[in-house]
Amino acid sequence: MSGLRSGTAAAAGGDWFSSRTHRRGAVDPAAVLAAKGGRRVAVVLPARDEAATVGAVVTGVRRAWLEAVPLVDEVVVMDSDSVDDTGAVARAAGATVHRVRDVRPDLGGRPGKGEAIWKAQLAVDADVLVFVDADLTESAPDLVPALLAPLLADDTVALVKGFYDRPLRDGSPTAGEAHGGRVTELVARPLLTLLAPELADVVQPLAGEWAVRADHLASLSVPSGYGVDVAVLLDTVRAAGLDAVAQVDLGLRAHTHHGLADLGPMATQVMAAVLARRAHGPLPAEVCLRQFTRDAAGDPQPVERAVPLDERPPAAAVRAPERAS
Numbered sequence: 001m002s003g004l005r006s007g008t009a010a011a012a013g014g015d016w017f018s019s020r021t022h023r024r025g026a027v028d029p030a031a032v033l034a035a036k037g038g039r040r041v042a043v044v045l046p047a048r049d050e051a052a053t054v055g056a057v058v059t060g061v062r063r064a065w066l067e068a069v070p071l072v073d074e075v076v077v078m079d080s081d082s083v084d085d086t087g088a089v090a091r092a093a094g095a096t097v098h099r100v101r102d103v104r105p106d107l108g109g110r111p112g113k114g115e116a117i118w119k120a121q122l123a124v125d126a127d128v129l130v131f132v133d134a135d136l137t138e139s140a141p142d143l144v145p146a147l148l149a150p151l152l153a154d155d156t157v158a159l160v161k162g163f164y165d166r167p168l169r170d171g172s173p174t175a176g177e178a179h180g181g182r183v184t185e186l187v188a189r190p191l192l193t194l195l196a197p198e199l200a201d202v203v204q205p206l207a208g209e210w211a212v213r214a215d216h217l218a219s220l221s222v223p224s225g226y227g228v229d230v231a232v233l234l235d236t237v238r239a240a241g242l243d244a245v246a247q248v249d250l251g252l253r254a255h256t257h258h259g260l261a262d263l264g265p266m267a268t269q270v271m272a273a274v275l276a277r278r279a280h281g282p283l284p285a286e287v288c289l290r291q292f293t294r295d296a297a298g299d300p301q302p303v304e305r306a307v308p309l310d311e312r313p314p315a316a317a318v319r320a321p322e323r324a325s
């Protein structure tokens, strides 16, 4: 576009980027195991309709980091309103499976990835949680020690985010090129630049692969939808400072992708989570997103989607008394 200089590579950030960014491949599993000590580690996969991929993800993590090296104590799949065989496939692969709506039914049920993550805290007994998306299409079990290493080695680190190249293998003409992370690049990164510039050096703010101290996560409110990933990042920085966050290079991440229209509600929830954490004001519990297609006559046809924006309170506030800690 005339008048716009091509992007100039800025020097990657300041002290935080250099001290809290961990290179790929620099992890010694034996050292991570030693640092674990007596702490319990659970890998948790929030999964909605992931029967095609969840089995391989569970098997990869179990074989490498539960059977061969006891770095992980439990692999859990939170079955999030799946209508396919996600639960059965995950169980057959050796995961502990919880149906999200069956966990603490007294608290009601909500749709969404964040709801699956929130209720995982009420179903899983662990000191450290490693969240991994269930739609990974290329085995990447080494992400587990990579995400755990900074947190187990340094008590001041509460959250570790993964980052990676994001090929968009959706059959489009540019498939395979690094065009993934569409909500990250068009919504999250611009919005954080405007409202939370201190996070400018976080390479993948929406990454679904992250490790977190369970007691820290339990102190945070959690958006029920797709805002969970960015909300936990923002709230961690607000509560404990930027140095409580680290990021690790996981190389490349291939996963199944939504069509563009489905990213509309996701983008709305991500924006809501960021805006709800701006200087003022809560947002409504639900908004109506109006997108457009064409009717048979070729005229614009509105398509409305209700987008929930509700948040759950900190899990610590609702945890059964015997697990108040």
Ligand SMILES: O=c1ccn([C@@H]2O[C@H](COP(=O)(O)OP(=O)(O)O)[C@@H](O)[C@H]2O)c(=O)[nH]1
Pocket: 045, 046, 047, 048, 049, 050, 078, 080, 111, 112, 113, 114, 116, 132, 133, 134, 135, 208, 255, 256, 257, 258
């Ligand atoms: O209501 C939902 C929506 C998504 N997910 C899971 O959250 C992860 C990330 O969601 P998705 O793949 O839809 O997002 P993408 O990675 O494509 O942006 C996946 O393991 C989904 O199965 C979930 O558990 N419940």
Ligand SMILES: O=C(O)[C@@H](COP(=O)(O)O)O[C@H]1O[C@H](CO)[C@@H](O)[C@H](O)[C@H]1O
Pocket: 113, 133, 166, 168, 179, 180, 181, 182, 183, 184, 185, 206, 207, 208, 209, 226, 227, 228, 229, 230, 256, 257, 258, 266, 270
């Ligand atoms: O990064 C993104 O833009 C979105 C969509 O990724 P693609 O455009 O399908 O590669 O995916 C991420 O965002 C979701 C919302 O935070 C997370 O739940 C996903 O785990 C993450 O992959």
